[in-house]
Amino acid sequence: MKVNVDAWGSMSFFRKLKDRLTRSSSKIDEGLDAIVEDGGTQEELAPTVTPEDPKPQPEPETPPSPEPQPEPAPTEEPATPPPVEEPQTPEPPESVPPLEIPSEPVEAPSAPESIDPPVVPIPSPEPIPTETVTVESTPPESAEKPGLLGRLLGRKETKTVVRRELDDDMLEQLEELLISADMGVDTALRVTSNMAEGRFGKRLSTDEIKNLLSGEIANIMEPVARPMPLYPHRPQVVLVVGVNGSGKTTTIGKLASQFRAAGKKVVIAAGDTFRAAAVEQLQVWGDRAGVPVLTAPEGSDPASLAFDAMTKAQQDGADLLMIDTAGRLQNRSDLMEELAKIVRVIRKKDETAPHNTLLVLDATTGQNALNQVDIFRQIADVSGLVMTKLDGTAKGGVLVALADKFGLPIHAIGVGEQIDDLAPFDPEEFARALTGAAE
Numbered sequence: 001m002k003v004n005v006d007a008w009g010s011m012s013f014f015r016k017l018k019d020r021l022t023r024s025s026s027k028i029d030e031g032l033d034a035i036v037e038d039g040g041t042q043e044e045l046a047p048t049v050t051p052e053d054p055k056p057q058p059e060p061e062t063p064p065s066p067e068p069q070p071e072p073a074p075t076e077e078p079a080t081p082p083p084v085e086e087p088q089t090p091e092p093p094e095s096v097p098p099l100e101i102p103s104e105p106v107e108a109p110s111a112p113e114s115i116d117p118p119v120v121p122i123p124s125p126e127p128i129p130t131e132t133v134t135v136e137s138t139p140p141e142s143a144e145k146p147g148l149l150g151r152l153l154g155r156k157e158t159k160t161v162v163r164r165e166l167d168d169d170m171l172e173q174l175e176e177l178l179i180s181a182d183m184g185v186d187t188a189l190r191v192t193s194n195m196a197e198g199r200f201g202k203r204l205s206t207d208e209i210k211n212l213l214s215g216e217i218a219n220i221m222e223p224v225a226r227p228m229p230l231y232p233h234r235p236q237v238v239l240v241v242g243v244n245g246s247g248k249t250t251t252i253g254k255l256a257s258q259f260r261a262a263g264k265k266v267v268i269a270a271g272d273t274f275r276a277a278a279v280e281q282l283q284v285w286g287d288r289a290g291v292p293v294l295t296a297p298e299g300s301d302p303a304s305l306a307f308d309a310m311t312k313a314q315q316d317g318a319d320l321l322m323i324d325t326a327g328r329l330q331n332r333s334d335l336m337e338e339l340a341k342i343v344r345v346i347r348k349k350d351e352t353a354p355h356n357t358l359l360v361l362d363a364t365t366g367q368n369a370l371n372q373v374d375i376f377r378q379i380a381d382v383s384g385l386v387m388t389k390l391d392g393t394a395k396g397g398v399l400v401a402l403a404d405k406f407g408l409p410i411h412a413i414g415v416g417e418q419i420d421d422l423a424p425f426d427p428e429e430f431a432r433a434l435t436g437a438a439e
């Protein structure tokens with residue numbers, strides 16, 4: 001009954017996300033390094049025998065650390081056995097793309113995700129009871145590369161990594177770090193205490209912590225990663241709400257372009273009739289997307305425009321009608337009334353409308369995004385979220401707080417101002433990008 005649209009953009013997207021979330025991840029990165037170094041000690045990893053060494057070398061003579069290191073760091077692999085990065089992933093079987101949200105109303109526009117041939121080899125950050133196992137899968141960051149001479153001579157290389165024992169102090173520092181990345185107190189506490197479960201007293205390195213945190217964050221995000229559902233019902237009315245400047249116009253343009261690319265007929269209504277600039281902006285995006293934008297004279301009733309837009313969308317047999325709305329939160333009761341009126345009026349034409357109410361949030365507002373969800377849920381029947389401007393902000397953690405607190409579906413994220421800078425939300429990728437965990 002639901003239609004799946006393949007419109008959600010190219011797959012290099014998440015590579016882009018990784019690059020662009022650098023400010024969030026470098027914040028966590030640097031913070032983690034400092035935490036682990038503060039009170040941590042350098043340990044030798046199991047010495048690796050370089051390629052030329054004839055014997056497989058069972059156990060090192062240097063006792064490595066309390067936790068033995070099953071497999072040495074995946075540095076220089078001489079032969080060319082498996083073509084792709086098998087080594088990274090301990091157990092591929094369970095790394096089924098998390099995006100294939102099978103369940104319920106939503107039909108994943110994220111499906112194309114799985115088309116991506118390099119299907120995200122998930123580094124299995126999941127908290128396996130024996131923490132040593134999880135932990136070992138990451139390449140030790142401080143591992144030294146064997147020099148050419150060393151390799152030729154088959155010399156044993158001693159690698160080191162800084163590890164710190166997980167104790168109350170360290171846990172507190174981790175909490176603070178996550179809070180500073182805008183994850184919010186409650187969520188930061190939950191993430192760190194889940195991560196610490198069964199690991200108290202263990203020695204952990206930065207990379208190991210990143211993987212563990214990333215796994216915990218992905219667990220929180222997974223249930224909310226839901227692409228916007230599409231219905232065969234025509235027109236499907238999508239009301240787009242959010243404060244001014246949150247990225248509504250841009251998001252509508254990006255969505256319209258993607259839906260259109262997927263063969264959907266789209267109509268846009270410029271419902272923020274009070275701001276000429278907003279209407280113009282939407283027209284620019286409509287042109288870019290190749291989608292008609294219905295406008296009304298400045299200051300006219302948005303509900304009447306919505307009604308006209310409904311009529312046109314029905315006449316044209318449009319698949320989707322996207323209605324932009326004003327975002328003046330300063331006068332909440334006016335806005336509430338305005339939105340309510342739009343809904344009343346479009347229901348005269350279709351009592352099941354609107355079919356989606358998207359709340360667009362700006363990631364750079366950090367914790368304020370939580371208040372916005374609270375407020376908009378009071379004035380509109382918010383069915384899902386789009387988080388914009390995740391690029392270049394150090395506040396990406398707010399998305400985790402949102403997921404944890406409200407559990408509203410996160411349909412898509414925006415990571416740039418270009419038309420294709422919007423993609424379905426992939427919890428694993430996001431968690432790794434946020435924490436800087438390795439793939």
Ligand SMILES: Nc1nc2c(ncn2[C@@H]2O[C@H](COP(=O)(O)OP(=O)(O)OP(=O)(O)O)[C@@H](O)[C@H]2O)c(=O)[nH]1
Binds near residue numbers: 249251277278388391
């Ligand atoms: N970096 C970045 N900028 C974005 C993103 N989404 C939107 N923007 C920028 O944010 C600014 C505001 O976006 P709009 O789409 O105009 O926001 P709006 O909610 O429609 O705002 P009003 O028109 O004032 O109601 C613009 O300069 C956009 O280019 C994003 O994902 N990343």
